[in-house]
Amino acid sequence: MSMPPSNAALPRLVDARKLVHREQQLAGTLPRSALQRLLLATESVDEDVRAELTFARDLQGYLAVDGMVRCRVQLLCQRCLEPVPEEIEATFRWGVVWSEEQGKSLPKDLDPVVQEGDELNLYEVLEEEILLNLPMVAYHQEECVARDRFHYGEDAGEADEQRENPFKVLEQLKGSSRKR
Ligand SMILES: [Zn+2]
Missing domain, CATH: 1.20.5 (Single alpha-helices involved in coiled-coils or other helix-helix interfaces)
Structure with a gap:
């Protein structure tokens, strides 16, 4: 994606349905302090998390979100137990649905993301993408x-x-x- 980089914070709550209707593109940051699960899963988060999102209907009419999320964290090296920096980058393709049940009928290329009513918690689902992409174990690449x-x-x-x-x-x- 080729959106200009933005340091503005992304909205935490969005209505994906409206954003799809407007074919909205969003680029910005998520403040580290709002990502408690990520903070718990790492030694530290080095900078605010960046994300880019494009909302649009896909060819079959599903509400789709194409996106990327990137961050730098410190994990614990399993050899020397000192922090080791890791760059996490994840790309994803969500299909926005209103229930788990509805998610089951999505085509395979769309990962179901459930919006409750009018609000999708963007921080929560983006944080989830990072957590899914954290390596299970980390090591210093060369010498510890x-x-x-x-x-x-x-x-x-x-x-x-x-x-x-x-x-x-x-x-x-x-x-x-x-x-x-
Ligand atoms: Zn090490």
């Missing part, structure tokens, strides 16, 4: 930050010593059990 620090930092010796300790303890335990 923490490992670098241990190997080349000033306190490298101390860190190595601490790391040896559990093994020493284990050896001692083994030794004492063998004596018995």
Whole structure:
């Protein structure tokens, strides 16, 4: 999509039916503070989330929303347990419906999004798209930050010593059990 970038906040509540009727395009941001589930699922969210949306009827007459959502977050590296930055970008194609039941009859290329009455909570459904696209596990791509620090930092010796300790303890335990 080629919409001019906008830093304006997107409306939280929209009436998708009206926006489809106007063939509206929206581009803007979602304030991080409004995305509690995303904040809980990550170490931090680095900047406000950006999204672009195009509302229109598809060829079969369904209310469709084509969109993209993008954000930068910090996740926990599963190797060193330090934050690792991740860029999340998701594209989607929603079919707006008024009940779960109605969603089942949508064609396969449309993901059902349920609007309750006159209001669709845009933040909630966009947040959902990001959550679906978060990697299950994250790792630093090359060297881990923490490992670098241990190997080349000033306190490298101390860190190595601490790391040896559990093994020493284990050896001692083994030794004492063998004596018995
Ligand atoms: Zn790491």
